[in-house]
Amino acid sequence: MTEVVIAGIGQTQVGEHWEISLRDLALDAIQAAHKDSGGLKPQALFVGNMLAPNLSGQAHLGALIADYAGLTGIEAVTVEAAGASGGAALRQGYLAVASGMVDAALVVGIEKFTDKIGAMVDEALATTSDSDFEAVQGLNPTAQAALLMRRYMHENNVPADGFAGFALTAHMNGVANKNAMFRKAIKPETYHKADMVSDPINMFDVAPNADGAAALVLTRRDLLPSDYKNPLVKIAGSAASSDTLALHDRKDILYFDTAQISAGKAMKQAGIILDQISFFEYHDAFSIFAALSLEAVGFAIKGKGWKLAAENEISLKGKIPCATMGGMKARGFPGGAAGVYQAVEAVTQLRGQAGANQIANAKFGLIQSLGGPASTAVSHILQRMD
């Protein structure tokens, strides 16, 4: 199979972009990625988007964004898998280039939460749950995560502030990321005093919905411009897996099967073992998701994922650095763009361009994009080539 490299990356700041439209936001990220790639012209566009038909009244984003980016005529499509839409779009772009049918693919993640407010956002988010069995009962994604977190705390004797480490690490890492939504470190007391969103999930256990766009240019190594300057990063592994949307159908609600399966397949394809992974960009939409992801991938045994955070082992100098640029908690959660931000940040690390947040000698990065409570998981291993 064809080797696929990530030639260009681009991102906008994550935040509340009331003043800029969906298509303009996407364009900013695309232009940055295009420039970063050395000017590669893509033949295909894969848009990762979660909720624009509801949030922005706009479907058919593929053609819309291709045209707005001056790429009229190329093939273009939207890829959706709830919160994993960004990772899923990356995978489709990867398959297109790997198939040999597409020389260069543009992957764009885009979401604009500020096109709607309050209950309308909740209603849109509820469409990602099982509408017939969960959403209809009022179980929105945050309430669903609260059920998981409560059960996890009960089964594993986790103290009230047991999850604080996830937020502390994320916000610490967000400080130096100029594209992060929040750039202020928080103290343990701040976590302790935080208001509840859906008990036991407090303000710091849930990532903020936000606007943002991120973009990647994928191609084959032999098609890179002759004057290509960036250290080269390739996609060494790519895999996805699905599970039930509704929790009641799971054998064990506290084990993210899809996170395990997809990460395992991606590592197998990359020919590496867990110890070789330099950092893990997990899907910390909720801190309980981060804990369960660490366990499913194998960085912690079942029930002990939270301890990695509590013992500072997910920090930049820890055993397995996570959320290295702030993660969803501090960088922000721009829905279908989140998985593409992970890739942009991982490439930044692997190129050695992560500045104050740089992981020394980063060679393999694992990024994992989840939809719902890991109803979808898409995992990629990115590798520095040298």
Add this chain to the structure above:
Amino acid sequence: MTEVVIAGIGQTQVGEHWEISLRDLALDAIQAAHKDSGGLKPQALFVGNMLAPNLSGQAHLGALIADYAGLTGIEAVTVEAAGASGGAALRQGYLAVASGMVDAALVVGIEKFTDKIGAMVDEALATTSDSDFEAVQGLNPTAQAALLMRRYMHENNVPADGFAGFALTAHMNGVANKNAMFRKAIKPETYHKADMVSDPINMFDVAPNADGAAALVLTRRDLLPSDYKNPLVKIAGSAASSDTLALHDRKDILYFDTAQISAGKAMKQAGIILDQISFFEYHDAFSIFAALSLEAVGFAIKGKGWKLAAENEISLKGKIPCATMGGMKARGFPGGAAGVYQAVEAVTQLRGQAGANQIANAKFGLIQSLGGPASTAVSHILQRMD
């Protein structure tokens, strides 16, 4: 590149399925395709859907349908490109198998219009137009098609009943299709007397929104079950192209660039010329779309596509048979499923299983799925192998 065959096909009847849920409808088509494929187990699911987040309050269809079909764990994703969602899902499935990463892919098209009624359907459909420049002005897809048709009639001196042939052919071909929504032939007088929907589009110039699901199993030839019984059909060509959503940005609103580009690429890949195509499943959501598609692909010169219909050349025994199982007009238009129905019907023709509607010696079929006024076009050439 790997050769990809369509091993299994399945479809539900198209119509108003008030009594059956979205997931049940999908399951019916999947089970039929699974059986037809000789029991192949897919590793990936590509769901073509246009509007379920709005119509059915349900996004994240990939994981939902994979689970409901007993395929929990496989990778699954939704592909959206407005009315071309079905064709786009087929293309993603094709790329996945062609890449060598997926042995067997399940492609499912699904839409359930009856989950909403009246103005709510119009509102959902409007999300496929340019929300900032067209939908906001109240220009819905039918009104947009009416502008095209009026201009076309003016420029080409088309008489009032000039488009009747498209509806007459479609309804004639729908009679023998047990999965069609309408199975009654109509007379020229019926077309002539039909009420206007959006002048000059009358009731017979627009395909009925409807519920339906269709499914395909794609695989490599060497992975077919040893007792595989169906005449073999392969995907000989696959291509897609995009254009502006809004009409005001087009150089020529009466030429479907994307239909030309994608069909041309697909034919080039298949190594065939236009004359070798036995039938054309066009995207007749509106009769004006059918006329413009015939011209863009090259079956008629510009401004004369309507004459092929008027002169009965698109009938089963005509120069280029179209809508051979009733097309969107008579079989019905189940949104994101429409492009998958085209593939199911084309395979039926190429296998020689089309009964009363059989095209003699059909060897190559062109299917084309459009999103908006050809803002997206996805074309596939299917080929009988023998």
